[in-house]
Amino acid sequence: MTDIEHHLTPKETVRRYCLQCVGGVREDVKNCEGTGCALWPYRNGKRPPVKAFRKFCLQCSNRSCSYIAACPSVNCPCYPYRFGTNPARSIKYEKVLRERRFYAQASMLDGQAMVNS
Ligand code: SF4
Numbered sequence: 002m003t004d005i006e007h008h009l010t011p012k013e014t015v016r017r018y019c020l021q022c023v024g025g026v027r028e029d030v031k032n033c034e035g036t037g038c039a040l041w042p043y044r045n046g047k048r049p050p051v052k053a054f055r056k057f058c059l060q061c062s063n064r065s066c067s068y069i070a071a072c073p074s075v076n077c078p079c080y081p082y083r084f085g086t087n088p089a090r091s092i093k094y095e096k097v098l099r100e101r102r103f104y105a106q107a108s109m110l111d112g113q114a115m116v117n118s
């Protein structure tokens with residue numbers, strides 16, 4: 002299993018992002034004064050709708066949809082939710098996973114063939 006198959010839940014994602022944002026101090030997340038931040042209402046454990054991540058990514062990218070689509074920060078906790086959808090429920094996402102598995106298996110077989118030759 003890869004990381005992409007084990008992404009965090011929306012609630013865990015906010016928790017992780019907020020902790021990163023304030024340098025890991027829980028009390029600072031609680032006391033965050035960034036009321037304009039799209040994640041702010043959810044920083045203390047309230048379950049966020051996935052649309053909140055789209056809003057947050059628009060804030061992060063200065064409202065650039067193209068930046069979000071090609072966001073280079075694949076390790077950002079919000080990355081799987083950046084389109085405002087839950088990738089675990091996305092048919093397209095399932096297709097991406099299937100393709101990744103296929104190519105991973107193909108490259109493993111290629112590697113074995115090279116060892117055996
Ligand atoms: S609510 Fe926004 S500004 Fe506040 S800690 Fe979380 S990510 Fe940072």
Ligand code: SF4
Binds near residue numbers: 062069072073
């Ligand atoms: S996924 Fe990309 S656009 Fe969204 S918050 Fe993270 S770095 Fe910003």
